[in-house]
Amino acid sequence: MIKKLLLFVFLFLLIQLKAHANFNYDANCVDAYRAIMSLRLNEARQLIQKEKQQNPQNGITVLLDNYIDYFGLLASENKADYERLKDNKAKRLSLLEDNDSNSPYYLFAQAEVYLQWSFLKAKFGDYVSSGFDAKKANGLLKDNAEKYPDFLPNQKSLALVNVIFGSIPANFRSVTRFLGMNGNVQAGVKQLEELRTTLPKTKYSFYNDEVIFFLCNINIDALHNYGAYPKLITYLSGMENNSLLKSFLQGYVASKSAHNDDAIAFLEARPKSNEYVSLPMINYLLGCAKLNRMDEDTPMFLNAYVREFKGTSYIKDAYLKMGYYYLLQNDASKYEAYVKLAQTKGYATDEKDKQALREANDTKPDLDLLKARFYYDGGYYSKALNQLNGREVNSFALIRDKTEYYYRLGRIYERTDKPNEALSAYQRAINNGKATRYYYAANAAVSIGRIFEEKRDYTKAADYYHQALEMKDHEYQNDIDNDAKAGLKRIGK
Incomplete structure (x- = not known):
């Protein structure tokens, strides 16, 4: 009789505990989330601890703890910290599974943990496990979308999964086939763009900075859409002013899209107090x-x-x-x-x-080519061109330097809207360097393919993309092959 009574009491207490379990993005949690997105992680930890004391069953604190690991590891890239922290994933999933299953955050929070660790595992080279985590996240998000179709945070993460599996390099496509996953980068970006305009008008407006964070990374790293600079900088202007993440993204987008002076200005104006994580x-x-x-x-x-x-x-x-x-x-x-x-x-x-x-x-590089390279990377195209204007191809002794000379000219002409001059220089780079191990000729072929693609001459575009693929054993082989295959996919060849 006593055993039955104790069992009844235990079950009653368990039911009561479950009844109080919840997902509540209250003021403490929103402030903690904003602190994380500004990279003020110690402040976020204090706010999360405050929430745990006031509402110990709030499952949002578990998710926020994972955000801290996520952004902390992205900032440090410390392998030892990654090994130390990665077991937190299973613990947090267990806590989330014991929370309120009738909340739209129930499946979403679990999916976010899987998705964040998928990104981190890929960052630290654990690609197979990363793929499985992304697939698990996708399944949870789709189940949640069926139950709560109007839950906007879910749409953010579904868009990310779409981008992840749509941007897998061609040499890793066998992994996606094995996982039974596919995606579409452009569709994912469109979803994120729509959310960026929708979220500020809703109770989920605090998620907008995260959407902007992903739009910046996707446009620059996945799409190489450097022409999106004005748009992305406009988006970033709406982020919190005392955000280190904002300053970093401004500098990153500017530097990658050859707005060098802007990059320096943004990065030098960053907040510099000890409140922020080291970056x-x-x-x-x-x-x-x-x-x-x-x-x-x-x-x-x-x-x-x-x-x-x-x-x-x-x-x-x-x-x-x-x-x-x-x-x-x-x-x-x-x-x-x-x-x-x-x-x-x-x-x-x-x-x-x-x-x-x-x-x-x-062999030591030629000084004029080296200066032209750096001026080009910074967007100082006239300086880059002036550095090469005084040289003739026969003034270079090495086939490497002859090839680079034409390649650099092609890059400068392409960026300064002189496609015919660019085509001529790139073709000479191919002729000089297609049998070498340097990347100039193969990348010149991809560049010509891209120019013809923009002209809608898909037959010539395909020819040059195939030429790039036919060149073997050169620098950046995987990256250039992936760019050529992506070009062929775009034009349906």
């Missing part, structure tokens, strides 16, 4: 932008990056760029010292670092 990538971006402008404080920022960064990306590239800075200053000893560091420090896993290692092991 070493800002020093890398500033160092690269300063080099594009040939500023004398270039090494200060790149040195700060390699000193502070605990991840693996761009270490070799940063050392090599410091070497190039000193080469352009005619300081041969410092150039050699930093090239040696590029050869021996960091990791050759990211494509930029692989390329930096190849360049560090190659």
